[in-house]
Amino acid sequence: TAYEIYQCDWSSDVCSSDLKTSVINLVQTMNYERLFHPEIGCQVRSLLFEPFIPSTVTAIKKSIKQTIDKFEPRANIIDIVVEDDSEVNGVRIEITFSINNLEQPVTAVTTLSRVR
DSSP states (O other): OHHHHHOOOTTSHHHHHHHHHHHHHHHHOOTTOSTTOTTOOOSHHHHTTSOOSHHHHHHHHHHHHHHHHHHOTTEEEEEEEEEEETTTTEEEEEEEEEETTOOSEEEEEEEEEOOO
16 A cells, blocks of 8 residues: 555664654754744744853753654654854754654754854
């Protein structure tokens, strides 16, 4: 059947890579950026120009967690690490999550730059 064609074996690297890409895309997307789905997005970019202090890091982590919990139910957040990356004038974000029904955690890494 057609369903079997699209069925994904989550133990494969391809499916975990797909989910990793989905998580990174969610973090990099701003609200109102996707046509017909203005609710999809993360508020991280609006926080990039704030001083890099603990409260900003906490706000970035909270925004990422809320976005992934809301729009990517296949991923369960384990840890989020936010680091200042002054070489590229940005923020490095490392998200460790587990995929439903799998024991091995997956890590997605992205860098968001402060660009106007």
